[in-house]
Amino acid sequence: MAVLGIDLRARRWALAAGLCALLVVALAVAITDRVMHDRALSEQAGLARNDAAILASSLRSELDKFSLLPIALADDPQVRALAAGDGASVAALNGRLEALARQSAAAAIYVMRADGTTLAASNWRLPTSFVGSKYAFRRYFHDALANGSATQFALGTVSREPGLYIARRIGTRAAPLGVVAVKVEFDGLERSWRDTAQRVYVTDRDGVVLLASDERWRFHLAQGASADGRDADADLRQFGIRTLRPLAIVSPNEGEAVRIPLLDTRQPILPDGWVLHLLADPAQRVDAAVATGRLALALGFLVLAVLAATGVVMRRRRDARAQALLDERTRTLREQLSQANRLATLGQISAGVGHEIGQPVAATRVFAENGQKMLAAGEVEQASGNFARIVDLADRIGRITGELRRFSRRQPADRREMPLGEAIDGALLLLRDRIRSMHVAIDLPPEEETQVVVAAEHVRLEQVLVNLLQNALDAAGEGGRVTVAVDAGGDAVCLRVIDSGTPLSPAQADDLFRPFATTKPDGLGLGLVIARDIMRDLGGELAYDADASATTFVMTIPRA
Template sequence: MQRTRPFPLVFGAIAALCVVGALGWFAWQRATVYYFTELHDRGQNTLNLAEASLRGQLSRFERLPQLLADQRVIRSLILAPRDPDLVMAANIYLRDTAEMLGASDIYVMYRDGVTLAASNFDQAHSFVGGNFAFRPYFYDALGQKGAGRFYALGTTSNKRGYYFGAPIDVAGQRHGVMVIKIDVDGIEQAWASDEMRIIVTDPENIVFLSNRPDWLFRSFGPMTPARLARTEQTRRYANARIGQIDYARETDANGFDLLRTAADDGATLEYLVARAPMPDADWTVQVLLNARPARVQVASAVALGGLALVLLMLTGLILWQRRRQLAERLAVQQAARDELELRVGERTSQLAAANAALRDEVGERRATEDRLRQTQSELVQAGKLAALGQMSAALSHEFNQPLAAARNYAENAQLLLDRGRSADAHDNITRILGMIDRMGRISRHLRNFARKPHQQMRPVDLGSVIADAQELLGWQLDRSGVVLNVDLGSDPLVVTAGAVRLQQVLVNLLANAIDAVDGNETKQLDLVAGRVGDMIELRLRDNGPGIAESVQARIFDPFFSTKEVGKGLGLGLSISYNIIRDFDGRISVRNHPEGGAEFTLRLHAAQPRSAEAAE
């Protein structure tokens, strides 16, 4: 019997170890890239969420200072800063506004930097009387920039916050600055996590926000005199002591940004860093993920892979040594291969049948898509027919009111002629002709409205439109015994709208209000209009039973009506809603606290001279 020499076995073992070493190094590199990429992607997702939450929180308040600066109470205070009544009124307004908006503090600063009024006027750390002229949000807003942003630790409240400043201009002169401070503590609470650090640093690389307080107000690296001077110039951190974080930063061969710091127990902590700048806020948001779990995963994966490879190679060597004993298994393997080929053939046939079925299914789906397109075309045609039907109903509804008025005037004219009062009868006939002309204008206007609704808008005198609507419904008001009180103020009110369509809206609202008070002993309608900023607001209130809460959400839907069958098509308010929307205005309804329903129209104001030129 011939013995096997040990040299091939030793040579094979050495070669196997070399192969295992080379494969292990390669696997280590690939596993490092894989797990660190996975860790970086998780950090990037967290970074995106953190950045989005910061931007969302800041964007909520960015434009509010300018809006508050235009309020009458603020402008009055900035013109008379020593008036105690105005100061108290501004304090209360700012406190209520801060509670409503969820802001930390809101305050008004005079042009010399002294705080005139603040939302925390009644608290121990009130800002009233404090001078914050050294803050960038003040001098940036007061200067040519016209707006200020700054984040800092409050010198009075000793609380962190982000500040927005806006100038207060009166008559073209800059008198002061409106400031809103928002609290950032809630953002940190939303970042609570034990697996990673989320920090926000300033341009001096000082941590301003952190989900772990041990790094708060600490600087990466030593604070040089230049860095300290820039920080103390604006007193960003008030009297807080700026600590130091000893760290080392590098980018490894795979492009990953790594940061190493020392823990309190002296151990070295390694973090994988994902960062993103926020230039608008002058911040850098960073997510630091502990790299140790990834290192452990890499080592475990390489160890398991190496162990599996060694076992595989050992198995191969053993099989190689015992190759002569495998001859009997070759026949079995051949049979297994034959059986496998048979199964492959059967599987191929099954796949062919599946492919045929799939082709049939694709054909059916294409036919279904063709039917769907045809159905969509039919639905478009049906939609056109429905629109035509609704327009016909709308024309019928809009003509009923002037026709009823014309009939009433005709009956009165007949009675007047019988009594020999030809002059009064002639006046009624003139009104009937006016109604006929108005019906023509309504028809023509509805046609124009259907084609190009925005081309007919112009300055319209609201008083004239209301007077025309009163004249149109005068007979109905007299017959129903309804008292209409109109209060338009002393100044002329001119809106940007279409005269005929606006009159349609008023006629619809007044007619509905007359019906609403039917049955009351005292029937009264109040029509009040006035200017609110750059808008004209018109309110119509009745003393009827009001509108149920469940109905108010559907009151402007087409064909929805609370009247009895035969007393309305349910189109008046729907048409009115669409007309006001075409005017870029708003219409709303509510139940008045003292009873009855109240409809409110808000339309853009126009200049009276423009209305005269349009007329």
């Protein structure tokens, strides 16, 4: 029964692991498909933008080629003479226009009188000749008379072929003589679009399709365009259709399980706010990208499986050999680290104890000598007080050396909430005799500022302050002045120790926190280094204020 229970649990674990593996694979496939899908769409969109820019540039060049013709002809003396009725030869002008149309590949070039009657045309030989026809109803005609120039895309009334009419006024606005017009047809351009299997169409500013690779799209309303407010009679005259229907373009992958919409890339083209639309089908590129991604994912899983199997086999083979070597190296490394730590601790203790407890030891000696004298004089109670102070100083020295020893080992300090004044009072107690003997004036902050509560460790904070005060006393000298200031604003408390001694030179300031750099004959140059490390370990900072007018050290202490 026990074996059966173990076997059942193993099966459950195997089933759970298999389900997790399936979920991971499914998630990886889904993410890969999405990434490859988006990347393929982005690549297709970039290619479509480039193609659309090329097509737009080609169409723009085609239009630019014809735009200068009516301008030049409107100023031609023969054209002006004919329009003005000055007896110019119509036959000669017809021949010139015919030659120009053949050279420029224009569908038609013709000259109209101010009433819209065509006087001469390049197609004068054809049955569909414009000569004699009246085009005053065309918008391009009256716009050209009014504004000097105009364009209009429309269906030809005679040829029934669509094209762009580019018109130019002959004469001045005050005295118009007529209009010269050039009709441009785009059969060749549309044919090239069809030959390259590109889905392209061009719309005007109202969204009406004017040119298209599929002629069935022409004179439909593109997506976003509305038929509301359109003049049916004007549309009939211009496009030969009273009601313009919406353009419906079906994606080649319509009806498939996964539908990918066609990408509509747009390029603006003059004149009259034309826009070229290039429809790109990303389905093939997306399918290929997704297939490539899945293949790469499958290969990746296969490689991972092979690597995992190989790793398991090799790990089992080398575990026995590596264990002994690992144990030996671990013991060697631990001994090296232990030795380095002991050396570092020894250096910290040697410098710190000699530098930081000199004054408490001297005070202990004074209290002991005085206690002996008091006992000899029979002042037992006073002597007992001295011995109690000796005990306190000994405990203080023990706490300092203990804290320095723990600090050198990089052990976290036990911080607590404490009034800042406790550390200030303790430091002044240790240095009181020296301060008195040197006749140094100590300026202390107001009592309410010293009562600010900080998050620190009493002995170590006091140790840093003692170090700074000792340095300040050395710098201030006999009869000098030392100021202790507190700034309790903000999230941290700043305690400044300022002395009246000679300010430090820039070179000295640069070396302040460099180990073994000192200006004292008997100094080791470790006091400020240790003090700054203590402050940083307490979550604060110790810095030299180079911008202050006097020598100033700033202790930044976290507020409780």
